[in-house]
Amino acid sequence: MKAKKLIPILLAVPLVVALAQSYFSPSELEAIKTGGKTYADVFLNQRPDQALCSIHRNRLPGDLLPKFLEEQRALIKYPQSGKLMGDWKKGGAIFNNLQKANCFSCHFGSPVHLGGDVGPSLEKYGLKRGQSEAVQRYTYEVIYNSWAYFPCTVMYRFGAQGLLTPEEIADVVAYLLDPESDFNTKPAVGSK
Amino acid sequence: MRSKAWWVVGVALLLASALAQGSPDPREEAKRQKELLLQTAGILPTELVVQQGEELFNRKGPSGKTMAECDFGLGKGVLEGAAARLPRYFLDTGRVEDLDGRILTCMTRVQGFKPSEVRRSEVVAVAFYIASKSTGHKIQVRLLFPQERELYALGEKLFYARSGPRDVGCATCHVTYVGKRAGVLPYADVLGKDKSWTHWPAYRYSNDQIWTMQDRIRACYGNIGHPQPALYSLPILALELFMAYQNNGAVVEEWPAFVR
Numbered sequence: 221m222k223a224k225k226l227i228p229i230l231l232a233v234p235l236v237v238a239l240a241q242s243y244f245s246p247s248e249l250e251a252i253k254t255g256g257k258t259y260a261d262v263f264l265n266q267r268p269d270q271a272l273c274s275i276h277r278n279r280l281p282g283d284l285l286p287k288f289l290e291e292q293r294a295l296i297k298y299p300q301s302g303k304l305m306g307d308w309k310k311g312g313a314i315f316n317n318l319q320k321a322n323c324f325s326c327h328f329g330s331p332v333h334l335g336g337d338v339g340p341s342l343e344k345y346g347l348k349r350g351q352s353e354a355v356q357r358y359t360y361e362v363i364y365n366s367w368a369y370f371p372c373t374v375m376y377r378f379g380a381q382g383l384l385t386p387e388e389i390a391d392v393v394a395y396l397l398d399p400e401s402d403f404n405t406k407p408a409v410g411s412k
Numbered sequence: 413m414r415s416k417a418w419w420v421v422g423v424a425l426l427l428a429s430a431l432a433q434g435s436p437d438p439r440e441e442a443k444r445q446k447e448l449l450l451q452t453a454g455i456l457p458t459e460l461v462v463q464q465g466e467e468l469f470n471r472k473g474p475s476g477k478t479m480a481e482c483d484f485g486l487g488k489g490v491l492e493g494a495a496a497r498l499p500r501y502f503l504d505t506g507r508v509e510d511l512d513g514r515i516l517t518c519m520t521r522v523q524g525f526k527p528s529e530v531r532r533s534e535v536v537a538v539a540f541y542i543a544s545k546s547t548g549h550k551i552q553v554r555l556l557f558p559q560e561r562e563l564y565a566l567g568e569k570l571f572y573a574r575s576g577p578r579d580v581g582c583a584t585c586h587v588t589y590v591g592k593r594a595g596v597l598p599y600a601d602v603l604g605k606d607k608s609w610t611h612w613p614a615y616r617y618s619n620d621q622i623w624t625m626q627d628r629i630r631a632c633y634g635n636i637g638h639p640q641p642a643l644y645s646l647p648i649l650a651l652e653l654f655m656a657y658q659n660n661g662a663v664v665e666e667w668p669a670f671v672r
Contacts, residue, residue, distance in 0.1 A: 244573075248569065251566055251647065252647050254642070255641030255646070255647040255648070256639075259639045259640060259642070263573070270574040273574045274572055274573045274574050274581070278574075278584060278588065336592070336594040337593050338589050374580075374588065376579060377579060381579065383577060383578070
């Protein structure tokens with residue numbers, strides 16, 4: 221009786237393991253452990269969505285996209301106040317800090333640092349787009365979880381990975397959108 | 413010798429800071445810096461490190477043996493072209509080893525140093541010396557032994573992995589964003605036309621660093637906020653074997669290289 225009950229469970233175990241799709245095999249993880257604990261932990265704790273992007277080399281097959289996007293959307297949380305635009309001055313300090321959000325390294329448009337060109341230019345972001353609720357929401361959500369819009373993109377998932385709080389993300393949204401923000405009033409470093 | 417080295421480094425830094433503005437192609441810029449340094453100082457930092465490495469190579473260890481008693485892949489004491497064929501599997505250790513690792517093996521197993529006595533700066537200097545004997549040689553790395561094939565497969569996986577709180581990975585920039593810029597330098601096409609495997613070991617004049625590929629890989633991880641693999645560890649070796657194999661056939665322009 222007991223053994224009979226166990227059979228479906230035993231059958232289900234390998235199935236669940238297969239569904240989780242780990243990227244590295246157990247023997248590969250053993251080799252990675254020689255890199256030291258802090259290095260190895262990152263791979264031992266690789267998230268299923270990271271594994272999926274690794275397996276497909278950042279190009280997810282179309283049939284996986286709907287579920288992937290839905291799961292990424294579900295990770296997005298909003299500030300308790302409900303306000304998606306916070307303090308642009310605080311946002312500027314986050315945007316222009318290499319250790320914090322490091323936005324300027326990839327995006328052009330900062331009046332403080334010369335921007336890179338890995339990501340699209342954000343020059344005068346707010347002046348071009350206005351401050352409608354839709355623009356605020358889109359900007360907030362892309363920063364919170366870029367993979368909800370661009371699966372497997374290089375951009376950090378600031379909110380979903382806990383790199384920034386919802387309030388900090390709202391501050392960055394304000395830095396980009398507020399017409400009074402230095403980002404929109406001062407020229408970008410390197411602008412012609 | 414030591415004071416001369418510092419003087420050269422000082423000149424290098426002055427030149428680097430004076431010429432840092434408006435640099436176009438980093439490789440052309442490095443060539444220009446190298447010429448200027450050679451004209452003013454008469455010797456390059458790379459040459460000084462190679463000399464130091466040669467002295468260490470010929471130094472006797474506790475066992476009374478020099479490094480000429482070691483096999484770097486082409487037979488005892490044969491250095492010509494040896495580094496261009498690393499990493500590779502060695503029958504005597506039963507392991508795949510790169511230049512750094514093989515030097516470590518030589519110093520401990522043949523020369524009789526205790527692992528704790530081996531200084532990293534000495535390993536790097538010897539690596540510079542041995543690598544200098546492969547200038548003009550073609551990269552010829554093979555996947556013959558199962559250990560080599562396993563490490564290659566791991567290196568390829570690590571190269572394409574997304575991991576850590578920033579979801580980073582080598583290929584995400586060095587394949588997808590080749591030529592684009594995040595920070596000062598454009599991303600190199602490390603698997604393709606830039607043949608990055610042939611750029612290390614090198615002297616990096618912008619930061620006055622004397623690095624092998626092991627140091628370079630660790631810095632890559634560090635720069636993007638990812639924990640770094642330990643020196644001489646398998647993940648570093650795996651990435652090296654993968655990159656070296658991808659650059660097979662590329663001619664080593666100059667080892668040690670002189671880079672930005």
